[in-house]
Amino acid sequence: MEFKEAKNKFVQTWGALGSQWGINKTMAQIHALLMVSNEAVSMEDIMEELQISRGNASMNLRALMDWGIVYKEYKAGERKEFFTAEKDLDELAVKISRERSKREIKPALKILKEVSTIEAKDSAEEQHFVDQTSKLYDFVLKADNMLDKMTEFNDNWLGKLVMKIMK
Amino acid sequence: MEFKEAKNKFVQTWGALGSQWGINKTMAQIHALLMVSNEAVSMEDIMEELQISRGNASMNLRALMDWGIVYKEYKAGERKEFFTAEKDLDELAVKISRERSKREIKPALKILKEVSTIEAKDSAEEQHFVDQTSKLYDFVLKADNMLDKMTEFNDNWLGKLVMKIMK
DNA sequence: TTAAACTTTCAAAAATAATTGAAAGTTTGT
């Protein structure tokens, strides 16, 4: 396999994977492209490489910047803007989980808390509802916190975790 | 808030959350409904509660069973089938991560390995590509394994982890 | 074997999400 083919395969695969996880395909593709580019890429070049419109490129770059995983860069003497991706994978993971937590998990937790705190009356049906949603609330909260802790430990998470437990 | 309202809110929220994570809304809603039902529910009742067609119910129930998180149940004397969800949340998490790993992560890893092992020639561009995709391969592999380990430890993962480290 | 009571399948329709492209907006240099 030659470079161009490999690069294309990677970008396509990343795009497909993104779709399956609820991330728009183009957004994932742009991100993939920037991840494997050793220097910042202009909007023109992104449009050209991925065969997408200016509007599409603009909107998805904005979204990626909102997620905090793509940055604008300015080159001296050049009028146009260039873009780079966060290339440190630990940092990338931290940012993605922070954002997903903020945007999706936290709001879901709020609802879970609400619905799990209705008065259950006496019926087994309502008892079970309260019980199950309470458990779900605890579980999601725990998972969310765990993810947060894990990203905090980053690279050497296991070692640091042990240290923290020891002391 | 009364029971019916709470139940509906929960089902809707779970459906919306599912969409954002690449799971079809109805599938997530059916799952939510079964999760908080204290007894097995018939297809009729699912259709009625969620206001969906028979075909839709059938296909999404099949998908949920393929994921291993919903089971068929037969009631004595009744001709029709009833459905229940896996209600143990740890078990649910294990099954979901196993399936997503098998369906999405493993195939992605295969491609990552492929593209990261091209010969990099001399150009900085190609060097960077190989370097970055290799790192990504390692990272995804590590994350996938970690998730597997974590689910293995289940409930009291922290405690058991410490035990394992100690001995 | 027949028919009633179910479930599954899948082509067509509907709903949703992504994309385009041109007009409007912004920034920079002269």
Added chain:
DNA sequence: ACAAACTTTCAATTATTTTTGAAAGTTTAA
């Protein structure tokens, strides 16, 4: 202040995904 060189916005279009519903399939009981 002007205009060139860009970027952003958003209504309309296109693509993708989901849903429907009726026909086909299956199972059970008599």
